[in-house]
Amino acid sequence: MSNVTGQKGFSQLSSNAAEKLVDVVLIGGGIMSATLGTFIQQLEPNWTINMFERLDKVAEESSNGWNNAGTGHSSLAESNYTPQTSDGEVTMGKALEIYEQFQLSRQFWAYLVEQGLIRDPSTFINSVPHMSFVTGENNVDFLRKRYQTLRSSPLFDGMVYSEDREQIKSWAPLLIQDRDETQPIAATRSRFGTDVNFGALTHHMVDILNQNENFTLNTKHEVKTLHRQSDGTWKITVKNLDNNSVRTVHTKYVFIGAGGASLTLLQKSGIPESRQYGGFPVGGQFLVTENPEIVKLHRAKVYGKAAVGAPPMSVPHMDTRFIDCKEVVLFGPFASFSSKFLKQGSLLDLFGSVTPSNLIPMTQVGLKSFDLIKYLVGELLQSNEDRMKALREFFPTAKSEDWSLWQAGQRVQIIKKVAGKNAELHLGSELVHAADGSLTALLGASPGASVSAAVMLELLQRCFAEQMATEKWQQKIKQMIPSYGVTLNEHPELNQEILLNTSKVLKLTQDLVEVRSIKEEVEESEQPALATTA
Secondary structure (H helix, E strand, O other): OOOOOEOOOOOOOOOOOOOOOEEEEEEOOOHHHHHHHHHHHHHOOOOOEEEEEOOOOOOOOOOOHHHOOOEOOOOOOOHHHOOEOOOOOEOOHHHHHHHHHHHHHHHHHHHHHHOOOOOOHHHOEEEOOEEEEEEOHHHHHHHHHHHHHHOOOHHHOOEEEEOOHHHHHHHOHHHOOOOOOOOOEEEEEEOOOEEEOHHHHHHHHHHHHHOOOOEEEEEOEEEEEEEEOOOOOEEEEEEEOOOOOEEEEEEEEEEEOOHHHHHHHHHHHOOHHHHHEEEEEEEEEEEEEOOHHHHHHOOOEEEOOOOOOOOHHHOOEEEEEEEOOEEEEEEEEEEEOOOOOOOOOOOOHHHHOOOOOOHHHHHHHHHHOHHHHHHHHHHHOOOHHHHHHHHHOOOOOOOHHHOEEEEEEEEEEEEEOOOOOOOEEEOOEEEEEOOOOOEEEEEEOOOHHHHHHHHHHHHHHHHEHHHHOOHHHHHHHHHHOOOOOOOHHHOHHHHHHHHHHHHHHOOOOHHHHOOOOHHHHHHHHOHHHHHOOO
16 A cells, blocks of 8 residues: 555455455445445445444434535535635635535536436425525625625626615515614525535435445444554454444445544544544534425525624524425524534543543633633523524514424534644544545534535545546546536636536526526626615
8 A cells, every 4th residue: 555645556455355355434324424435336336335324324413404504505605605804805715615616516416316326306405595694784895795706706607696675575585574674784695506405315325325235334333443454454343233243344445424423433543643633512503493484485595694703603594494305494503512522422422532642732722712612601591582583683573483493413623733833623624534545534514515525536536546547537537527627717618517507407496407698697687786786
């Protein structure tokens, strides 16, 4: 094996070798493991893949529809992807990155549908416009700048802006119902947004994997230890939670995609790269309504702006969701705290993750994260009326009896030790690789599932570099993801083609397949809205 660029000679260590080895072990039955497994199976159908999931079904933790916000994050509405500089300018580098990554996911999902591997895309993805909505002069000024900045990129040609109440009412009437007419408001809207049920998508992908005899799904199996062997392979000890039997699995590559449990498993691997990480768990709660009158009037994902001093993960949003064959509306998030790393984890998870190498970094982060601690304490002290007050900032006539509180999933935010600096709290996601590319762990949270294809392509490039360089893999990846290796922001015609094609295959808004271009549609629709800002 190579020591940096990936697993040299991986294909030679096939399952037909004298000693039986599993080619790939996937720890965790969520969207990330399912995505990586599906990629590998499409690229190398003869490779053996074992998936181990601690629960009795896949996609029951962070990937479950009720445990995440379900937005197809593509920067169309999320203000935290367009931060302001100290001089008030809005930056869009992160927004461009997230948009491009989400388009990779859309193409991969469309490929699975085109191949007949997923029959009905509406079971996991639906067209829901994405909106940003703000109140107050300062926030209106920010949103106007955000819109103007994003529209300088052709990727956001489909976005429109308005400060006109009647226009916003036509997009999302509940936002305007009985709102103070003197209150400054503004909104952007992109009708090319989506709602994604990542739990349903995970089940689809695992069903695809199960069609190949070289794939084995092991539910109610918990990985207890990971040991690297002298030849660079891994010996994994797994416990069957049904009968408490223990067995070992010998594999060439390990992916740890176990959500909040990934940090603990990474530490158990013993690789030096694990020593610079700690984790801080943050839970989430949402208000939920199934009232058909509310659901009928609100078909949008509406994102606000985080309060001053609040972390980016606290951006409030009022979302149309499709879960368990039902259309519902969620509002939140409201932070909660538990020392568990998983919703169905142990209260000892946080304390068990503290090691001599990450104790000081975790302490450093704790001492300087006053704003986060203050925010969490404030959230924990909220009453139901406090939560309803926050909802009424979006939906002024909301009634308490229509809404119930739901405990969503746990997220473990990354605490990372940086050479020569104090440790920092990272609010995104990160791949942590063993130096020889034989093991990878995914840590962190949002945008996570939305950019799963991009994250797994990055993993393949790093850990399977030799295979990725072959014509066979390159051709197959181009078949699955036509824009792979191309920057869409520099190729607007390709972006438009991909957006239209994936919308057609995934059965999203039908008007996307008309002859008129997105550019022509926007030019026709945006003039009245822009006139309100003059």
